[in-house]
Amino acid sequence: MLRLVAGLEIPTGGRLLFDGEDATHLPVRERRVGFVFQHYALFKHFDVADNIAYGLRVRPRRSRPSSTEIRRRVAELLELVQLSGLARRLPAQLSGGQRQRVALARALAVEPRVLLLDEPFGALDAQVRRDLRRWLRDLHDRTGHTTLFVTHDQEEALELADRVAILSKGRIEQIGTPDEVLDQPATAFVAGFIGEAVRLPVELAERTLRIGEQAIVIEHGLPAGAAALFIRPSDLTLAEPIGRNLLTGTVVSVRRRGPARRVELSLGDGLPTVEIELSAGRTARKGQAVHLRLLTPRLFPS
Amino acid sequence: MRDSATAEGTLARWALIAIAVAFLGLFLALPLLAVFSEALRKGFDAYLASFNDPDTQSSIGLTLLIAAIAVPLNLVFGVCAAWSIAKFDFPGKSLLTSLIDLPFSVSPVVSGLVYVLLFGAKGLLGPSLSDWDFKIIFAVPGVVLATVFVTFPFIARELIPLMQEQGTSEEEAALTLGASGWRTFLTVTLPNVRWALLYGVLLCNARAMGEFGAVSVVSGHIRGLTNTMPLQVEILYNEYNFVAAFAVASLLAGLALLTLVGKSFLEWRYGDGLSAVRRP
Known part of the structure; x- marks a missing residue:
């Protein structure tokens, strides 16, 4: 999709609008997009400063800034991406995170109308990714470029974006703020994709939800019959065996995950196991039977 | 142990x-x-004297002329072919790739014969050519043609694997930054392959100057006119003029040594880029 916006590929149908202006047939070089590639695509034989200056130097003479102006812009951008001391280094002499920041500065140099980032942190290790993610969000808040960021890492998408679009097989499933996407998934695909959800096949009757051998009473607006229930780790909580409308499960395994514990539970034979999160202070034994309350039923017709 | x-x-x-x-x-x-x-058997003076022969001088001149025509031609062709094969997908691409290797697999004598059959007096295009009073076979144009044919894989073969390995992302980056296609080629593509290109030119040049088989068939061995250095060596040798024959041969051998030094230097200077290249 980014390649369509950038003009590197031709759409088979539809139109592409930049600020309401049709750009569908505008050649790449006239679109003024800033493209940051997953594998950086820096010019190997140019040093950092020349890489950044490239987009300015290739402009036609009448719109090209003077060489002092270019130098000033490059220094400014180097400052922005925090690489001021490395102007004369070659790309091969930089770390992955530094290379990606050079690529970003190079894309920003042409004052793009839209900034396109194609899994820019995909090739970096987790720690660098987290730092760069925060830094990029900060940079975005300061410069305000319209930015399109493609990633497979949903955590990255939800943390960075003002608006998230979830695509499946080339179709947009949902566009919304991270809160909307997380709290009100529009389709079964989104519900299953976001938030480590597990999909359980369930049977619906009027005001009843049947999971395997168990049934609870809930309000739902769906027609009776087969449906899909998506359960995230935060949707179930352990409950005291009093009160009604509880599910029972058996602990399959307990794993430590960061500050919390993950408990894997079976709700019945033949059903996929679900996970719940326990704070580190609490624990559970393997094989133990537990009572569970379903906090948020995420139901979709199947 | x-x-x-x-x-x-x-x-x-x-x-x-x-x-x-x-x-x-x-x-x-x-x-x-x-x-x-x-x-050098009869001394250095005899060695130098062999180059006073006008026929020998003209063979050296012709060899230089042919290399000066064939190498630039194949430079342009090689870059075009490598570019189109490495960066685009089109029908017949694998056919083109194997056609480029054809001169390696065909005996040079056969390639020379093909030109004789095409352009010779009794050949396919021969009669119409003689109407125009333009001679190809047993003349310099034929020698140039045969040399171009025999040497055309060298540069393309050096470039294709390297360009394929490098992919198109740097070019795409240049385009999104507003560079024109030509500008992208000059500032991004060419610098990335420059050492491999130079290496291909060296090999191409060595072969262009040293080619014997194909040239021998089309040249007609006309002294002072269509004889290149390798042909002159043969003629002198057959006339038992050993010192002169070996003197001219020593020039060719010297060229080979120079090429070897150049090649080693390039490999040392730019090992990474060349090691990715398959040897022809």
Whole structure:
């Protein structure tokens, strides 16, 4: 999709609008997009400063800034991406995170109308990714470029974006703020994709939800019959065996995950196991039977 | 104790090295030495005097002229072919790739014959060419054509694997930054392949100057007109003019040595980029 916006590929149908202006047939070089590639695509034989200056130097003479102006812009951008001391280094002499920041500065140099980032942190290790993610969000808040960021890492998408679009097989499933996407998934695909959800096949009757051998009473607006229930780790909580409308499960395994514990539970034979999160202070034994309350039923017709 | 599982015993190692060195000495170093010693057998003055022969001088001139035409032609062709094969997908691409290798697999004599059959007096296009009073066979244009044909894989073959490996992302980056296609080629594509290109030019040039088979068929051996250096060597040798024959041969051998030095230098200077290249 980014390649369509950038003009590197031709759409088979539809139109592409930049600020309401049709750009569908505008050649790449006239679109003024800033493209940051997953594998950086820096010019190997140019040093950092020349890489950044490239987009300015290739402009036609009448719109090209003077060489002092270019130098000033490059220094400014180097400052922005925090690489001021490395102007004369070659790309091969930089770390992955530094290379990606050079690529970003190079894309920003042409004052793009839209900034396109194609899994820019995909090739970096987790720690660098987290730092760069925060830094990029900060940079975005300061410069305000319209930015399109493609990633497979949903955590990255939800943390960075003002608006998230979830695509499946080339179709947009949902566009919304991270809160909307997380709290009100529009389709079964989104519900299953976001938030480590597990999909359980369930049977619906009027005001009843049947999971395997168990049934609870809930309000739902769906027609009776087969449906899909998506359960995230935060949707179930352990409950005291009093009160009604509880599910029972058996602990399959307990794993430590960061500050919390993950408990894997079976709700019945033949059903996929679900996970719940326990704070580190609490624990559970393997094989133990537990009572569970379903906090948020995420139901979709199947 | 062996250093590693693949290390052979000391004896086997030395035997292998000895065989390789002996083979090289016998088939490469010794003949090379013979060329220079034969050329200088009657002294340095006789060696220099062999170059006073006007026919020899014209053969050297012709060889330089042919290389000066064939190498730039193949430079342009090689870059075009490598560019289109490495960066685009089109029907017939694999056919083009194997066609480029054709001159390697066909005997040079056969390629020369093809030109005679095409352009010769009794050939396909011969009669119409003689109407125009334009001679190709047994004339310089034929020699140039044959040389271009024989040498055309060298540059393309050096560039294709390297360009394929590098992919198109740098070019795409340049385009999104507003560079034109030509500008992208000059500032991004060409610098990325410059060492491999130079290497291909060296090999192409060595072959263009040294080609014998194809040139021999089309040139007609007209002294002072269509004889290149390798052909002149043969003629002089057949006339028992050994010193002169070996003197001209020593020039060709010197060229080969220069090419070797240039090639080693390029490999040393730019090992990474060239190691990705398959040798023809």
